[in-house]
Amino acid sequence: MGTLYVVATPIGNLGDISKRALEVLNEVDLIACEDTRQTIKLLNHFGIQKPLTSYHEFNEEKKAGELLSRLSNDRSVAIVSDAGTPAISDPGYRVVRLCRERGVPVIAIPGPNAAITALSVSGLPSDEFMFAGFPPAKKNARREKLMSLANVRCTLIFYEAPHRIDDMLEDMQDVLGDREVSIAREITKVHEEHLFGKLSQLRPQVKALGEFVIVVSGATETRQAPLTREAVLKTLGMSRNQLYDLFFKK
Structure with a gap:
């Protein structure tokens, strides 16, 4: 039986890769990997030559079975994402779960x-937090x-893409209120930036450039969700026409 290695790779600065990760990849x-074009750059930088196979959100279910077959034939497999730790808002958990169910060893690097x-x-409380990943588009x-x-x-911690960051921050302020927030951009890269303060x-x-991590303070009091027409209609169990008739009939 082979072993599945879940290997974390740099999120920007290649110097952040661990010695153990390099040993396993060798x-x-x-x-x-998610994108062979991205991973080959990392491997070439460290002089590593290994066969690659794509494993991403669009083929994850099918590929998990193929990887399990290789592992069952005493082949060792490493999973990497384009950046960071696999299975954390990235592909990986399906093959890990399959391996756990079939008794295949899984080791985190x-x-x-x-x-x-x-x-x-x-600078926000870190003794308890919730990672919410990417919000809906x-x-x-x-x-x-x-x-x-x-x-x-x-x-709360969110990931967000540059083309949605403005809309996300606007919605956060409307729904969550004007909370304390830390906005990190391009972490460990040349143009790394951190902003701290109130959302407003x-x-x-x-700047809508690069990948973002938004860290926002938790609720200090119970907050009433914004009331919308749709929410009122759903609560009352009425259509718009029924509500109109109720208020305007003589």
Whole structure:
């Protein structure tokens, strides 16, 4: 029986890779990665030559079975993501779960993680926190997600893409209120930036460039979700026409 290694790789600065990660990548029979073009750059930098196979969100279910077959034939496999720790808002958990169910050894090779790195320098409480990953891309779904977290009292951590950061911060302020927040951009890279303050203060300062980690303080009091027409109709169990008739019929 082979072994599955879940290997963390740098989130920006290649100097952050661990000696143990390099040893494992040198020793395994196969490396499964999100994007072979990204991983080959990392391997070339460290002089590592190994067979690669793509393993991403669109083929994860199918590929998990293929990787299990290799592991069952005494082949060792490493899973890496484009940056950071696999299975943390990245592909990986399906093959890990499959291996656990089939008794295949799974070993973590710890290392960089953007969420934990951003939290460590946020200045916000870190004894208890919730990682919420990437919020939904569509506005209504995103606001609904934020509403579900509005009364969580621990620190919240989100990832966000540059083309949605402005909308995300606007929705956060509307739904969560003007909370303390730490916004990290391009962590460990040349243009790394950290902003600290209230949401209302930081929104105008944010440059929509690079990948973001948003760390926001938890709720200090129970917050009522914003009332919308849709929410009223759903609560009353009425259509818009029924509500109109109720208020305007003579």
